[in-house]
Amino acid sequence: MRTKIFLLISALWLLASCSDSNKTPKGILPQKQMVDLLVDMHLSEAINGQRFRLDQTTKNFSNDLYFSICKKHDVDPDVFAKSVLYYGKHPEKYDAIYDQVLNRLNEMEEQAKKEEPKLKPDDGKK
Template sequence: MKPFFLAAIVIIICLPSCNREPVLLPEDILSREKMIEILVAVHLVESSGDSRGFSMREANKLIAVRYESVMKNHGTTFNQFKASFDYYMQHPDQFDEIYQEVINQLTALEGKFRAKRPETIKPKVDSLTDSIPYTKPLRKAVPQ
């Protein structure tokens, strides 16, 4: 009875995974792995970018140049990335999996960065604790 019960449980657990067919992407859509790589790079570029001091037009140009650089480094175009992004937005289950992996990779990169970075930020010194104690009056006695 026990072996039958165990076999039934194993079959019940494995049965739903048999229905999972591989996802066939349209030809012009980037693969899941490529999207993860590009999204990690895009988030790093956006987080490192400082557009303060620029007009809105200049900031948009700067972002466009950075995006083009990311796309070129990953062998794709912005239009193909945008089409792929839109495709995955229409498939939320795949999009969630992609973004979960993006978050995992960014978290791992942050951990590596924090581990390598020496603690350079020193706490502020309180100027009152390092001051000379008050012992004499600051002004002389005024004759009356």
């Protein structure tokens, strides 16, 4: 009897996990595309931060970056905003997206460190 109950519960769990509830609704960017956009958004924020630190900002520079990234990825800014709101209401999906974003940014940072020119230590002579 316990085996039948276990099999029934397992079958129901399997059906529930395969349902369309995990599908992204129409009009929402798929997770991979969100990762691509968010990586570029974070890189642009870093560029903007450097420009601000160097006092080279223009009034609408961050907005220009935002729109240029949407244009680069051929995504309507409203669709991106709607997607951010959707994923914000589904933290388990957003966590998975941001895990990928952080992994990619970390990989880029490691690659940049490998490609940095090796500086010789200053021996104090001039």
